[in-house]
Amino acid sequence: MRSMLRQFRRAPGRILASIFALALAVGAIGVLAIPTVSKGTLREAAARDGLADIFVDTTPLGPAQLALINQLDNVAAAEAEATIAVRMSDGFLTRMIGLDFAAQTMDIVQLSAGRMPAAADEVVTSESLAAVGDRIVANSVSYDVVGTGGTLWWSQDDVVYADLETVTALGGNQGSNRLLITASDDGLSELRSIADQVRVVLQTDGDTFTTFPVYLPDGSTPIDQDIQQVSTLIGLLGIMAGLVALVLLASTTNTLITERTREVAVMRALGGRSRPLRRRLRRISLGITTVALVIGLPLGILISNFIARMVLEEFIGITPDFAIDWRVLAGSAVGVMLGARLVAARAARRVTKLPLAEALRDREGAPFGGRWTHRLAARVPVGGLLGRMASRASLHRPARTLAVVVQIAAAVGAAFLIPSLATSVNNFNSATHEPWSSQSVTSARDAGLPFPESVTAGMADTESGIYVEGELEEWQIDLYGLEVDTEMFDPMLTDGRWVHPAGREAVASAGFAERNGLEVGDTLVVDLASGRFEYELVGLSDDFSRSLYLDRTVLAADLGEPGMVNTIWSMQEHPDLVLPAASRTISAADLAADDAAGRAAIVLIFGAIGVIVAGVAALAVLSSMTVSLFERRHELAALQALGARRRRLRGLLVRELLPLGAIGLVGGLALGALGTRGIIASFEASNAVDIGVVDAVGSIPFIAAGTFVALVLLALLTVRSAGRRPVTVTLRGAA
Amino acid sequence: MNATALLSPVPVAPPTAGASLVEARDLTRIWGKGDASQIGVSGVDLDVRPGELVAVIGPSGSGKSTLGALIAGIDRPTSGSLVVSGTRIDRMKTDQLAAWRGGNVGIVFQDFHLLPTLTAVENVELALELGSRVGRRQRHQAALEALELVGLGGHAHKLPAQMSGGEQQRVGIARATVTRPALIVADEPTGALDQANGHAVFDLLAGLTRTGTTVVFITHDLNLADAADRVVSMIDGRVASVDERGAGS
Numbered sequence: 001m002r003s004m005l006r007q008f009r010r011a012p013g014r015i016l017a018s019i020f021a022l023a024l025a026v027g028a029i030g031v032l033a034i035p036t037v038s039k040g041t042l043r044e045a046a047a048r049d050g051l052a053d054i055f056v057d058t059t060p061l062g063p064a065q066l067a068l069i070n071q072l073d074n075v076a077a078a079e080a081e082a083t084i085a086v087r088m089s090d091g092f093l094t095r096m097i098g099l100d101f102a103a104q105t106m107d108i109v110q111l112s113a114g115r116m117p118a119a120a121d122e123v124v125t126s127e128s129l130a131a132v133g134d135r136i137v138a139n140s141v142s143y144d145v146v147g148t149g150g151t152l153w154w155s156q157d158d159v160v161y162a163d164l165e166t167v168t169a170l171g172g173n174q175g176s177n178r179l180l181i182t183a184s185d186d187g188l189s190e191l192r193s194i195a196d197q198v199r200v201v202l203q204t205d206g207d208t209f210t211t212f213p214v215y216l217p218d219g220s221t222p223i224d225q226d227i228q229q230v231s232t233l234i235g236l237l238g239i240m241a242g243l244v245a246l247v248l249l250a251s252t253t254n255t256l257i258t259e260r261t262r263e264v265a266v267m268r269a270l271g272g273r274s275r276p277l278r279r280r281l282r283r284i285s286l287g288i289t290t291v292a293l294v295i296g297l298p299l300g301i302l303i304s305n306f307i308a309r310m311v312l313e314e315f316i317g318i319t320p321d322f323a324i325d326w327r328v329l330a331g332s333a334v335g336v337m338l339g340a341r342l343v344a345a346r347a348a349r350r351v352t353k354l355p356l357a358e359a360l361r362d363r364e365g366a367p368f369g370g371r372w373t374h375r376l377a378a379r380v381p382v383g384g385l386l387g388r389m390a391s392r393a394s395l396h397r398p399a400r401t402l403a404v405v406v407q408i409a410a411a412v413g414a415a416f417l418i419p420s421l422a423t424s425v426n427n428f429n430s431a432t433h434e435p436w437s438s439q440s441v442t443s444a445r446d447a448g449l450p451f452p453e454s455v456t457a458g459m460a461d462t463e464s465g466i467y468v469e470g471e472l473e474e475w476q477i478d479l480y481g482l483e484v485d486t487e488m489f490d491p492m493l494t495d496g497r498w499v500h501p502a503g504r505e506a507v508a509s510a511g512f513a514e515r516n517g518l519e520v521g522d523t524l525v526v527d528l529a530s531g532r533f534e535y536e537l538v539g540l541s542d543d544f545s546r547s548l549y550l551d552r553t554v555l556a557a558d559l560g561e562p563g564m565v566n567t568i569w570s571m572q573e574h575p576d577l578v579l580p581a582a583s584r585t586i587s588a589a590d591l592a593a594d595d596a597a598g599r600a601a602i603v604l605i606f607g608a609i610g611v612i613v614a615g616v617a618a619l620a621v622l623s624s625m626t627v628s629l630f631e632r633r634h635e636l637a638a639l640q641a642l643g644a645r646r647r648r649l650r651g652l653l654v655r656e657l658l659p660l661g662a663i664g665l666v667g668g669l670a671l672g673a674l675g676t677r678g679i680i681a682s683f684e685a686s687n688a689v690d691i692g693v694v695d696a697v698g699s700i701p702f703i704a705a706g707t708f709v710a711l712v713l714l715a716l717l718t719v720r721s722a723g724r725r726p727v728t729v730t731l732r733g734a735a
Numbered sequence: 736m737n738a739t740a741l742l743s744p745v746p747v748a749p750p751t752a753g754a755s756l757v758e759a760r761d762l763t764r765i766w767g768k769g770d771a772s773q774i775g776v777s778g779v780d781l782d783v784r785p786g787e788l789v790a791v792i793g794p795s796g797s798g799k800s801t802l803g804a805l806i807a808g809i810d811r812p813t814s815g816s817l818v819v820s821g822t823r824i825d826r827m828k829t830d831q832l833a834a835w836r837g838g839n840v841g842i843v844f845q846d847f848h849l850l851p852t853l854t855a856v857e858n859v860e861l862a863l864e865l866g867s868r869v870g871r872r873q874r875h876q877a878a879l880e881a882l883e884l885v886g887l888g889g890h891a892h893k894l895p896a897q898m899s900g901g902e903q904q905r906v907g908i909a910r911a912t913v914t915r916p917a918l919i920v921a922d923e924p925t926g927a928l929d930q931a932n933g934h935a936v937f938d939l940l941a942g943l944t945r946t947g948t949t950v951v952f953i954t955h956d957l958n959l960a961d962a963a964d965r966v967v968s969m970i971d972g973r974v975a976s977v978d979e980r981g982a983g984s
């Protein structure tokens with residue numbers, strides 16, 4: 001520590017730049033902690049709520065059925081709730097959940113204000129919907145809001161919680177129609193087997209599931225999967241940040257030690273032994289690393305918490321508690337320390353092994369002219385004198401030159417990756433809409449198929465059909481039941497044909513089929529809410545999703561409600577529909593806007609991480625250049641003594657940086673393009689869909705200009721400080 | 736252009752008749768403030784006439800280098816005024832001063848300060864590029880001739896790291912003279928050289944005065960100082976005595 005302090009007093013600016021850049025780099029590694037930090041919050045919320053393992057909507061159930069379900073194998077507890085869509089006084093459709101506040105053991109409502117309802121006309125609502133003391137009107141009945149709050153499951157929706165009887169009465173005494181089950185063993189196959197048993201129990205009374213069950217196996221939470229995907233991306237950027245940190249560490253350490261070559265040589269000449277000298281050299285860089293860690297680790301904790309908060313608030317509307325991922329913390333500390341030690345040992349060995357005469361003669365490190373590459377460069381007088389100086393300086397310190405190139409490449413890579421991801425996702429989103437020509441989609445707000453197929457009879461440009469979820473090859477898929485001669489959907493077939501009327505046939509998404517080895521002619525085994533069914537695969541659709549398309553009459557019958565539908569597609573934005581149950585119409589434009597908003601959120605989050613990585617890299621370049629300039633301060637002072645104005649010095653630096661910038665730019669673009677492909681490929685694999693990569697070519701000029709401007713600014717900044725001291729003072733330090 | 740042309744009378748604006756090339760009045764340079772302050776030079780009055788070779792001598796720490804740096808325009812006085820070649824240089828801005836140096840003064844350093852990545856001839860060319868407006872080809876030619884003049888014709892393409900101390904110093908002299916400045920400030924240019932080489936360097940600089948160049952020569956070597964036109968002795972930052980040798984005046 002003492003030797004570091006002495007070093008610090010010698011060159012505070014330079015050491016500070018290194019420490020700061022290194023600390024930021026260490027901080028950036030903190031993005032690796034984001035998934036853990038967010039998951040911790042989710043798990044906590046799940047534990048507090050008593051999050052169930054299976055959620056499913058059903059036809060109305062009675063207490064006897066619930067008792068039977070409670071006795072099933074592996075069922076720890078089963079509870080029923082009632083859920084209906086209600087219309088508020090302002091016409092807004094929202095969800096009302098009826099439950100037994102006193103006896104709730106699963107998905108327990110957490111109050112943020114007020115109290116639980118105690119009377120039939122009292123409710124709790126989501127915070128965003130109303131405040132304690134308000135009166136709300138739902139389906140023309142008014143209620144007192146006595147509390148606000150919610151559960152993790154509903155955290156993204158506006159919900160009204162009321163007594164079970166109140167809701168069943170409002171829904172026409174339908175009874176409980178939502179089932180929550182907690183299993184003793186919550187593995188995925190165990191949960192599936194429970195669902196199968198429950199189906200059997202319901203069937204004996206003619207009841208069915210009206211939605212496909214949602215399983216949360218192994219203690220997972222509703223958005224675990226999303227977080228997992230986001231983590232992949234974040235991890236990649238974290239690795240990039242770590243790479244920059246390591247390069248920076250190596251170059252800083254190297255310089256700190258190399259610039260003491262002469263000092264060490266003097267000590268060796270006076271009889272100093274190598275081993276203790278090496279130890280002292282190493283200690284300097286370890287000291288700097290320690291200080292950088294002391295600043296960088298808390299910074300990393302802040303960064304990870306900040307971004308985790310952005311992610312969670314954006315995607316599920318909950319604010320996470322402050323958390324620390326000790327593994328990432330310890331990992332980055334140990335990694336950086338080991339890295340520093342390794343590089344320091346190498347540099348120290350080199351410095352103490354240099355022939356004494358050579359080391360004594362030189363002021364800072366090995367002189368130019370010591371290698372054949374130097375002599376070759378000196379023989380080739382290409383370009384102006386400043387240009388020669390610039391290129392030879394880069395040649396003189398190849399390690400640092402490489403470090404600067406890598407750092408620029410990392411910054412450019414991050415800057416290219418982010419917009420490329422954005423354009424790819426953008427393109428993917430519009431591709432998913434492409435097969436659909438409808439201008440609006442009207443869907444039932446309650447589960448099941450509440451509309452007769454004939455609601456659109458006689459209406460031009462409007463078709464009725466079905467949209468439900470199901471499972472195929474262990475993937476959750478979307479199932480569409482359409483009119484066979486539909487004009488709303490163009491399957492864009494890549495293989496096979498469209499379905500025949502009343503055929504037990506399906507067209508599947510081409511990318512999904514390919515990833516699961518499904519071919520035209522295969523038999524598909526599909527799990528629906530109502531049970532297991534088989535269809536023949538007759539065609540493949542180029543639709544970038546995970547979907548099956550069937551004849552609506554076939555699908556309705558399989559769902560247990562022949563002749564019924566739940567979705568209406570129309571060429572009008574606001575079709576004139578008279579429907580027998582609650583519904584919501586979304587126009588294609590709104591759908592696109594929703595997509596855009598979601599995309600903007602994703603881009604914002606990755607933009608933030610990208611900015612951090614690019615910022616760290618820029619700082620690293622700044623630090624490298626500061627060190628490089630410090631090393632050559634005598635050279636620059638001598639230039640000034642000969643009459644060079646600061647403009648010339650800037651010119652020299654710009655000449656030196658621009659070629660490195662150009663190489664870094666090309667390398668970085670390649671890196672960014674590769675990274676985008678890697679990330680998209682991992683998304684495609686983990687979702688079994690085609691996404692496709694679209695490089696953000698339009699961003700390249702901006703990135704190039706940005707790199708150029710940043711490097712010129714860098715040169716300006718560094719030369720400004722160089723011009724301040726009198727030339728003689730700088731030169732004096734050389735002797 | 737040949738070697739003689741190189742050493743022909745200075746083309747820069749000649750100082751008005753009888754005026755001094757260097758005119759220092761109450762020149763003071765102090766580092767730091769209060770108790771911690773270090774005096775470099777204090778209250779120095781000095782005139783150097785055009786074409787004169789002035790030796791500055793004095794014990795170590797007496798302020799010789801400080802004075803030299805002020806006159807060469809690579810440092811600025813704390814107070815006092817300094818006129819060189821008819822220009823008031825003590826108040827100039829950093830870049831103005833740099834430009835002025837390039838055209839008016841050649842500096843020879845004790846520890847050379849050659850640019851390590853440039854060859855001998857490139858080092859000399861650099862002074863021409865920064866200090867004058869000469870075409871590239873002419874520049875190269877002039878630099879080679881300047882090297883020839885200091886006896887380094889065969890070493891033009893060596894890098895500083897491949898040359899001895901004396902050779903490097905002679906490159907430094909070629910670099911300081913190639914622009915034919917009115918003033919050359921040399922701070923212990925012979926410090927790193929053996930006696931023969933030291934005398935050769937001195938003779939080289941003394942020869943320049945015959946063509947009108949003014950030389951301020953800082954040295955510890957009293958033998959060399961004896962051959963100067965005038966000898967300025969410094970003690971504790973002040974000029975203790977100015978000794979006319981008569982030979983050249």
Ligand SMILES: Nc1ncnc2c1ncn2[C@@H]1O[C@H](COP(=O)(O)OP(=O)(O)OP(=O)(O)O)[C@@H](O)[C@H]1O
Pocket residue numbers: 729732766773774775776793794795796797798799800801802
């Ligand atoms: N940059 C500086 N900061 C502080 N003090 C300085 C600085 N430069 C010179 N000095 C002080 O000014 C005084 C004169 O120094 P200078 O280098 O001019 O002496 P000198 O006569 O050239 O000595 P030498 O013969 O040893 O070269 C000394 O006391 C020195 O400590």
Ligand SMILES: [Mg+2]
Pocket residue numbers: 799800801922
């Ligand atoms: Mg001195």
